[in-house]
Amino acid sequence: MADPKYSSSDVPDFSTYPGSQPELPEHASPANYGYARRAQYRRYDRGPSALDESARKLGWALGRIIGTIEQIRDRAGERFQDARLEVQEQMTELPEEARRSLENAKVKAQRSLSNLRYNAVRMRHRAVREYPIQVILAAGVLGILAGAGLRMWRENRG
Numbered sequence: 001m002a003d004p005k006y007s008s009s010d011v012p013d014f015s016t017y018p019g020s021q022p023e024l025p026e027h028a029s030p031a032n033y034g035y036a037r038r039a040q041y042r043r044y045d046r047g048p049s050a051l052d053e054s055a056r057k058l059g060w061a062l063g064r065i066i067g068t069i070e071q072i073r074d075r076a077g078e079r080f081q082d083a084r085l086e087v088q089e090q091m092t093e094l095p096e097e098a099r100r101s102l103e104n105a106k107v108k109a110q111r112s113l114s115n116l117r118y119n120a121v122r123m124r125h126r127a128v129r130e131y132p133i134q135v136i137l138a139a140g141v142l143g144i145l146a147g148a149g150l151r152m153w154r155e156n157r158g
Helices: 038-044 050-093 096-130 132-156
Strands: none
Touching: 050 132, 096 132
16 A cells, blocks of 8 residues: 655645746747747847837937927916916805806817817828828838837837
8 A cells, every 4th residue: 555645735736836847848948948939030140230229219219209298288287277276266255256267168168179179080080081191101100110119119128
């Protein structure tokens, strides 16, 4: 009769315990184990090129532009918040008639925003209808820029 196997919570009973090494396939070496498709990507790894440098400069420029836009957005948000707080403070002191006129201004602003959105959609549809090739080229350029930016982000991620 076989001796019963000792088990405890201190000793794991699974085969992937860190002390054991995984077995390699017959013709594999530890250097390329698990990377069978690595060879097909070597053709893309040609070292640094002028395109890489241009892409880095373009990415840097786009990053600066996006950073500037975010700063402007943050400043505008802060100013809007300050103005809103100031208006709220004044509203507590204003009579009911002033509140109504403020509501009317709010409704007008919402209408004008709605009109701007509608006009933007109309302009987009008109551009697609009248300039389809230019729209396709612009979308392609934006796609290439986004791809280059994502690639640089992935390389710099670590």
